[in-house]
Amino acid sequence: MALETSRVAYERARQSIGAGVGSGLRAAMLPHPLFVREARGAHVWDLDGDRYVDYVMAWGPLVLGHSDPRVVEAVREVATRMQVVGTGHELEYLAAEAVLDAVPHGERLLWSNTGTEAVQVALRLARAATGRRRVLKFARSYHGWHDSVYAGLAESDSDRPAVAASKGQSPSVLDDLVVARFNDVAMAERLLADAAERDIAAVLVDPILSNGGVEAPTADFLPTLRSLCNRYGAVLVFDEVIAGFRVARGGSAEKFGVMPDLSVFGKAMAGGLTQSAVVGRAELIDQVTAGVVHAGTFNANPLALAAVEATMRVLADPAVYESLENISVDFERAVGGVLGAVPGRGSLNRVGSLLQYVPEGGDTGLHGTGGLWGAILEGMLRRGFLFMPSGKVFLSTAHTTSDVAATAEALDKVLCDL
Ligand SMILES: Cc1ncc(COP(=O)(O)O)c(C=O)c1O
Known part of the structure; x- marks a missing residue:
């Protein structure tokens, strides 16, 4: 070459x-x-x-x-009629219905553009629902480049174990994070047992550690996170931006049989166009009608949703x-x-x-x-x-x-x- x-x-x-x-x-x-x-x-x-x-x-x-010709044709057809409209259109609910039909815990969703954005939306919903501030995440996981989640685990056992992963990150948001080790059930149990005192609103986990070695969860890891979140009042968020619609049509919930409260999807859902979504329990999502702000000029734009609808139709086979x-x-x-x-x-x-x-x-x-x-x-x-x-x-x-x-x-x- x-x-x-x-x-x-x-x-x-x-x-x-x-x-x-x-x-x-x-x-x-x-x-x-x-x-x-x-x-x-x-x-x-x-x-x-x-x-x-x-x-x-x-x-x-x-x-x-x-x-893929089915996706390209759907986008081409819509593009000749409209591009972005800033108002309601049929594809908003047609594509949403197709996604909810695939995801076992999908009662309602919110559209966003990128995985990074949708993760922020999910964490805002979790904070609003619990009245707590911190997020427990796992070292070697990537949830987007945003200041609030782009952090690693400090080597020392300090009381503030998250360390910035990029120059220029605000150090103040690191205090919002608690970082555990993937597949370390004992560590998750220890940290979540004090979830109320530690002010932990959400557990944010990529169920497959997609960016840190493609490591599958051990049999007890996700079920333990589920029961700890139930017991200690935290919201379980699966970041399925890579895994979703790739490992199974119903994502990690289908593959591993554990239902999170919310899942974040991106990448595969739009067959090459830009679209992401937060999918999950209606009670959490519906907080957007009760003071939780969720916005975005390009959210649910017709071109991307034509691609989502076409992709989900193909993935239904x-x-x-x-x-x-x-x-x-x-x-x-x-x-x-x-x-x-x-x-x-x-x-x-x-x-x-x-x-x-x-x-x-x-x-x-x-x-x-x-x-x-x-x-x-x-x-x-x-x-x-x-x-x-x-x-x-x-x-x-x-x-x-x-x-x-x-x-x-x-x-x-x-x-x-x-
Ligand atoms: C697991 C995971 N979450 C979130 C993101 C961020 O998504 P985006 O690049 O669309 O902002 C990525 C991107 O690779 C990802 O792999």
Whole structure:
């Protein structure tokens, strides 16, 4: 692959855009971000017209692959009639009904734009319902870049264990967070036993630790969080921005059989357009009629909701999830087999169609990986396979067994060349 045109485009982008990328983490791509001019199915084409098998899938949303014709047609049809109207329209409730039909605990929802925004809405609802201030979250979880949740766990056992994860964050909001360890049931029990004194309004959990290694919850973790929230009066919020509609049509509640009070969905729900939602108990959501402010010019815009409605219609067919599971098992077997063939190469974690490269004996950390991943990332790009800098791998229904076989073959060559 001739990456020179992308390198030149990146240099030009850096003159007009901070860091040369639209979202900061994309700058970590090696040897530099790829510049794409077309994306269809499981493939993207760069500015030279070279084709790549894409395992980035826009960092998660594209469960059906790029440019699914059913989604594109729905958006095109609406776009010729309206774009954003700032008033009610039919798609608001048609798309909402489709989402609520899929989510087991979905009684009502609120539309928002991004995952980051919708997480803030969910936390506001939880604070309003409980009259409490703090949020218990888990280290190595990502819930968006907003000051109020972008924090890690301090090494020391201080009484204020959240530490800022970005320069420029307001230190005052860190006191609103209590940070626990994912899958550490005893720690959650200890912290939540004093939920009232600690002023804990909500437990915010990504049920799969999607950004910290794709780690599945242990059998007792989510049920324990559920019963602790019931006992100590906190709101259980699942952040399903990555996992939702990817691991199952009904999200984590369906997959793990634990009902949160609220779930936050984003990414996959709109098949490539921008839309998110807070979904859950009507009693919590209906606080927006009793003093809880929820607003946004572009909330529920017709283009995105046409995409949501079309995507949810496709996802209602169980064959979609069968095909996602089959291709993901195939990838795990073929690509995991190449990694496992020689000690020291690392391995794959997998939950459904969400996978993560894990270095030998290693820990991936938030948004990061290590071991051979940097070399694999660059080597695979040069052979026509696009992966994420963090080592996460997203499959879609558009990927085929021949894409996977070609990926495994190329990976073997890349690893042998190291
Ligand atoms: C689990 C999780 N929550 C929230 C977000 C934030 O979503 P957005 O990037 O749409 O603001 C992300 C983004 O990757 C995410 O993975």
